[in-house]
Amino acid sequence: MRRERRHPPLPPILWYCLRAHWIAGLLPLFFLTEISRAGLAAATAAFLLGVLLDRAGTERPGWHRLSTPLVLATALAASADFFAGSRDLLSAVTLLVLGVQSVKFLLPKTTRDGWQLCAVSFLEFLAAAAVSSEIQFALFLLLFLGLSAGAMWALHLEEEAELREAAAEVLPGFAVRLLSLAAVAGFAMTAVLFVAIPRIGIGHILRHLSRSAGLPGFSDTITLRDVTSAKTDRRVAARIEFPELAPSTVPTDLYLRGAVYSRFDGSRWRRGGTPLVGVSRSGFYYLAGSPPTGGPLSTAEIVLEPASHPALFVYGTPVTIEGDLGHLWTDLAGSYSFQEPLRSAVRYRVRFAQGGSSREKLLPAARDGALALPPGMEDVRGLAERIAAGAGTDREKAERLLSHFRSGFRYTLDDPAGTVQEFLFVRKAGYCEHYATGLALLLRSAGIPARVAAGYLGGEWSAPGNYLIVRQSDAHAWTEGWIEGRWVTLDATPPAGGDSPFSVKTGLLGIYLDWARQRWNKYVINYSLKMQAEAVSRSWTAVRRARWSLRDRIRGWEGLPRGRTAGAAAVVSACAVSLAWILRKRFRPPVLFGTGRAGERLPRSYGRLLKFLASKGLRRSPGTTLEEMLDRAVQGSPLLAEEAGRFLRLYHLDRFGPRPLPEEESREAARLAVRLRRGLSRPGAT
16 A cells, blocks of 8 residues: 555555545444544544545654554553543443554554454444444445445455556446445345344343433423423334224324322322332233233334333233333332333333223222322312212213313413412313323312323324334323223313424425334344244245145146146246346357367457457457457557557467467456457447
C-alpha cells in the first residue's frame, strides 16, 4: 500500500473499499450502542488523517515513536472506565480496541497491518451485535459483508505479487457488481445459517446486556392523572399477534392488563397488600390458572418493548404463559410481573379466557380490601344507594351504576376534576382514571367488590403483518367488579373514537416499516429453538402434503389412455434434452482455430474475445481464421490494429509453437485480449 512500491497500485475502488471496511465497525457502534462518543470521534478523526497520509505516501517516523505511549494511554483510559467510569467490561474493552485502532490508522500500513485492521473492525462489529436489538443492524450487516468482500480482494492482490500487474486491469463497474453480489450472497448465507443453526434465543441474553431506555408507567401506585400522562407518548409499547381468537372477537376491543390496584386512600391507588408468589412453571410454560368450563380460549403472541417497570401484560384470565421469561411473580389479584424491569424487547404467548375467570372463592381479606372506602365518602355511598335502589342482583346493580356515567359526564383534558368527589358531584369531567375510580367507589358502596386495572385498550391494526400495534398513547384505566363469582370488566369511560387527541395514524409507509421491525424482533431477536422446531415441522408437513398431492395426480394419470400418457412423457423428455443441449452449447468453450493442438479449448481471455467478435456480427465459420476476424474488426483504427498484431503474434506462438508461452508473455497476451475487447466495445469501433 505504500507509494514506493513499483508494482501498479490497487484500483481506486478497492483502495477505498479496504479503508471503508476498516471503519465499518464504527458505524453500528455509533448508531446502535452507547459506547463512548469521545472514543468514536477520536477513532474517526484518526481514520481521516490516516487516509490523507496514506494517499500522500508519508513515512511518518514521528508517529512511530508516539505509537507505544498512545497505546499505553488508551489502556489506562480503558482501565479507568472499567473501575471508576461505566464499570462495564464490554464498554472498557471496546474503548481499548478503539485506541489501538486509532494508532494503527495513523501509521504506515503493510499488508499485515491491513489484515489486522480488518480483524479489529470485525471485533467492533461483534461488540455492536452483542448489545443491539434494532432492525437497522441488518443494513449494517449487508454493508459490512460487501465491504469485507472488497477488502479481502484488495489484500489478496497486495499479497500475490504475480497478480499485481493484472490488478490495474480491474474494471470499476465489474468490481462494483462483484462486491454487490458478494454482499447479497453473504447476507443470504448468513440468513440461512441463522435459521439452520440451533440457538437458545438471543433475546434472553440481550436483556442482560442492553442499556435501552424503557417506557415509563404502571408502577405500584397511580393517581388520577398518571395513566393519561402516559398517553402523550407515541412510542410503541407492544406488538401482538393472535394465532387463535374466539369467534366474534375484535382485537382492538380487548383489554391488555398490566396492573391491578385495590387500595384507595382518596387520591392514590395502590396495589393489594398480599405478598407476591412465584408462578409455577414446567419448562417454558407457566401455569397461570385453570381453564374455564365451556368457554373458548384465545391465544396472543405479545412482544413487549423495553420498560422501566416489571409488569407483564396479559389478556382476560390467563391460563398459560409461554416463553423464556425467567421467574414470574403474581399477587393473586390479576397482576403479573417479571423479576426485574425489561431491558430489551421480550416475546411470550398467552392463552387466555375472555369472559373472566371461572367461579372461584374470593378470600375474606381480599374481599374486605375490595370493599373498603376511604374516610369521608358518605356522599358517594348515598349516591350509590340511590342509583342501585330496587336492583336485585349484583349484575343489575353494576349495570345501573355503569349507566349513570352515560349521560351528564364528559371526557376532557382541559378542565378535569381535581378529586373523585368533585368528578362525581360537581365537574363531572375527567380522564379515564376519574371514570374508573368513580365507578369502583360506587360499586363498593353498593356492596360489590371492585378494583381499578391499568393497561392498554385499542391500538392500530397492521394489515401487512396481521398484528396489533399498541402504543403508550393507548394507555387506559378501567374497573373490574366481582360479579357472580368472577372478576368482570366494567368500563365507564366514553369511547373517544377517531376524534381522540391521542389517536395515532401511522400511514402506509410507517405500517410497512413497523412490519419489518416486528419481523426482526420475532425472527431475529427472540428467535428460539421452539420456533425453529415449529418451522421445521411446518416445512415437513408442507413436503408431505406436496408428496401426497403428486401421488394423487400420478394415480389420476393411471386412468388416462396409454397413448396420451406416453405422449406426455415424450414431450417432457424432449424439453429436458433441448434444455441440456442449449446449456451445453452456450457454456462450452470455443474450439481452437487452425491446425495446432486440435481439440483443445481456448484460454478464457481468447474465448471471451471470440465470443465478443461473434456478438458484433463477426461470427466464425469453417475456413475463417482469427486473423481475418480481427483484421475486419480493427479496420480504420491504427491503435487497435497495432495491438491486434502484437496479440496475433503471441497467439500464434502460444497455439502453434513448440512449447507454451512464458508466464510473462502469457499475461501480456491475456491483457491484450482484454484491451482489444474493451477497445472494440466503444461506439464506432467496428
